Amino acid sequence: MSGMIVKEGEVICIASGVFEGYDKAGPFKVVREFDLDAFIETAAPPVTKPWEVDSLMTSLPRMLLEKGLITEMPCRTIYLGAWGEFEIREEKDDI
Numbered sequence: 001m002s003g004m005i006v007k008e009g010e011v012i013c014i015a016s017g018v019f020e021g022y023d024k025a026g027p028f029k030v031v032r033e034f035d036l037d038a039f040i041e042t043a044a045p046p047v048t049k050p051w052e053v054d055s056l057m058t059s060l061p062r063m064l065l066e067k068g069l070i071t072e073m074p075c076r077t078i079y080l081g082a083w084g085e086f087e088i089r090e091e092k093d094d095i
Contacts, residue, residue: 003037006030011073014064016057025061028070043067 006012013026043063044056064070081087 003035005035006033006069008033012070014061017054021054023058027073027075028061028064029073031069031071034069039064039067039069 008030010030011027012030013024013028015022015024017023040056040060044060061070065072077091079087079089079091
Protein backbone atom coordinates (compact mmCIF):
# COMPACT_ATOMS: atom_id res chain seq x y z
CA MET A 1 0.00 0.00 0.00
CA SER A 2 1.42 3.39 -0.97
CA GLY A 3 1.35 6.42 1.30
CA MET A 4 1.07 10.08 0.42
CA ILE A 5 2.96 10.29 -2.88
CA VAL A 6 4.12 13.81 -3.69
CA LYS A 7 4.95 14.26 -7.38
CA GLU A 8 7.90 16.14 -8.85
CA GLY A 9 6.87 19.62 -9.98
CA GLU A 10 3.89 19.92 -7.62
CA VAL A 11 3.48 23.07 -5.58
CA ILE A 12 2.60 22.24 -1.97
CA CYS A 13 2.00 23.88 1.40
CA ILE A 14 2.42 21.89 4.60
CA ALA A 15 -0.05 22.49 7.44
CA SER A 16 -0.88 20.98 10.83
CA GLY A 17 -2.81 21.82 13.98
CA VAL A 18 -6.06 23.64 14.70
CA PHE A 19 -7.12 27.08 15.87
CA GLU A 20 -4.28 29.01 17.58
CA GLY A 21 -1.98 26.01 17.12
CA TYR A 22 -2.44 26.01 13.33
CA ASP A 23 0.85 26.04 11.48
CA LYS A 24 1.38 26.42 7.72
CA ALA A 25 4.60 26.49 5.70
CA GLY A 26 5.09 27.02 2.00
CA PRO A 27 4.60 27.20 -0.83
CA PHE A 28 7.25 24.72 -1.86
CA LYS A 29 8.02 23.13 -5.21
CA VAL A 30 8.67 19.39 -5.13
CA VAL A 31 12.12 18.70 -6.60
CA ARG A 32 11.72 14.94 -6.86
CA GLU A 33 8.86 12.53 -6.20
CA PHE A 34 8.70 11.00 -2.73
CA ASP A 35 6.38 9.14 -0.38
CA LEU A 36 5.75 11.42 2.60
CA ASP A 37 4.64 8.55 4.86
CA ALA A 38 7.82 6.60 4.11
CA PHE A 39 9.95 9.73 4.62
CA ILE A 40 8.47 10.31 8.07
CA GLU A 41 8.98 6.65 9.03
CA THR A 42 12.66 6.68 8.05
CA ALA A 43 13.72 10.26 8.83
CA ALA A 44 11.96 10.85 12.12
CA PRO A 45 12.71 9.31 15.50
CA PRO A 46 9.87 7.32 17.06
CA VAL A 47 7.51 9.63 18.93
CA THR A 48 5.03 8.70 21.59
CA LYS A 49 3.93 11.91 23.30
CA PRO A 50 1.55 14.41 21.66
CA TRP A 51 4.05 17.28 22.06
CA GLU A 52 6.73 15.20 20.31
CA VAL A 53 4.39 14.69 17.35
CA ASP A 54 3.64 18.44 17.24
CA SER A 55 7.37 19.18 17.25
CA LEU A 56 7.92 16.73 14.39
CA MET A 57 5.10 18.30 12.37
CA THR A 58 6.59 21.78 12.65
CA SER A 59 10.13 20.60 11.80
CA LEU A 60 9.06 18.49 8.79
CA PRO A 61 9.34 21.29 6.16
CA ARG A 62 12.92 21.98 7.26
CA MET A 63 13.76 18.26 7.08
CA LEU A 64 12.35 18.00 3.54
CA LEU A 65 14.33 21.09 2.47
CA GLU A 66 17.55 19.67 3.95
CA LYS A 67 17.06 16.39 2.07
CA GLY A 68 16.58 18.26 -1.20
CA LEU A 69 13.04 16.95 -1.75
CA ILE A 70 11.44 20.39 -1.86
CA THR A 71 12.58 23.94 -2.52
CA GLU A 72 11.09 27.21 -1.31
CA MET A 73 9.15 29.34 -3.77
CA PRO A 74 9.01 33.10 -3.50
CA CYS A 75 5.65 34.13 -2.10
CA ARG A 76 4.32 37.05 -0.08
CA THR A 77 1.77 36.46 2.66
CA ILE A 78 -0.38 39.53 3.19
CA TYR A 79 -2.37 39.72 6.42
CA LEU A 80 -5.64 41.63 6.12
CA GLY A 81 -6.63 41.85 9.78
CA ALA A 82 -9.24 40.35 12.11
CA TRP A 83 -12.33 41.15 14.13
CA GLY A 84 -13.74 43.47 11.49
CA GLU A 85 -10.72 45.79 11.34
CA PHE A 86 -8.12 46.09 8.63
CA GLU A 87 -4.51 45.72 9.77
CA ILE A 88 -2.80 45.25 6.43
CA ARG A 89 0.79 44.03 6.68
CA GLU A 90 3.15 41.48 5.22
CA GLU A 91 3.82 38.37 7.29
CA LYS A 92 7.23 36.72 7.39
CA ASP A 93 7.57 32.95 7.62
CA ASP A 94 10.49 31.38 9.47
CA ILE A 95 11.10 27.77 8.57
